[in-house]
Amino acid sequence: MPLFKKKEGIVEMEEDGGSYGFDINVTQLVELMELHGKELIDKLNNDYGGLNGLLQKLKANSQKGLESDNETDLEERRNVFGENKIPPKPMKSFLKLCWEALHDLMIIILLVCSIVSIGLSFYKAPDENNSTNKKGVAILIAVLVVVTVTAFNDWRKEKQFRGLQTKIESDQLSNVVRDGKVQQVNVFDLVVGDMCLIKY
Structure with a gap:
């Protein structure tokens, strides 16, 4: 039984999707999304009664699309099928960036030289001036x-890049049919059942 996250917690969804008024569930939609070409068309026609049958199962109107002022329906779709967002990868920690910076060839050579220099300083005669240790x-x-500086710069660049990426993604609009007319909707506000106009 699939589990879907909801704002209040975790919601169990029945396999038939009937408890939410939809005659199709996420698993079935994922199966459809994984198919291509003739295989997709055959599956759509045989199992769902074609495109119109799929729209009926999704409770979407083929002419008018969804109702943009029906927030209850839109929120229910988000709860059942999930939001149209891909969670970002977690940022690398500062220590991981330091570890990656240590893999630079020049840094490795310098580390080896310093360790050798410090090691050789212990084999000097006690009466000699021991400046090798200081050099190491x-x-x-x-x-x-x-x-440290390299890791900090990488961390700052990644943070700036993520901020820019979030801004670009939040400004993206998609043309969808809602209320019987074409509207521009933020991509994050798209829900399952929206009819998007795709430009080639």
């Missing part, structure tokens, strides 16, 4: 600074 530590500090 200085190289290590320089590497840490470079890695």
Whole structure:
């Protein structure tokens, strides 16, 4: 039995979709979306009675589309079938960005040099001036600074990119038939049952 998230919590949906007034459920729609060409047309005609049959199961009017002022219906469609949003991938953590910055070839070479330099400083005679240790530590500090700055810059760029991407996505409009006329609707406000006008 599929589960769908709702604002108040988790809602169980019956396989027939009947409890919500729809004669089709998400699983069936996903199966349709995965088909192409003749296979899709055959499935649509044989199982759903063609396009008009599918629209009837979705409680959508083939001439007028959905009613834009019927918020109850639109909200019910969002609750049953989900919102038209793809959740963004989680941002990389600062530590992960630091780890990725450490994989730079030059950084690896510098790390090896600093470790070798620090290691060699322990094998010096006690009466000699031990400046090798200071050089190794200085190289290590320089590497840490470079890695931190690189990771911070990458983190800031990714944050800016996500902000720009969100702005672009939120400004996208789609032409749909609602109330018997073509309207422009934000892509995030599209629901299952909307008839979209596709431009090629």
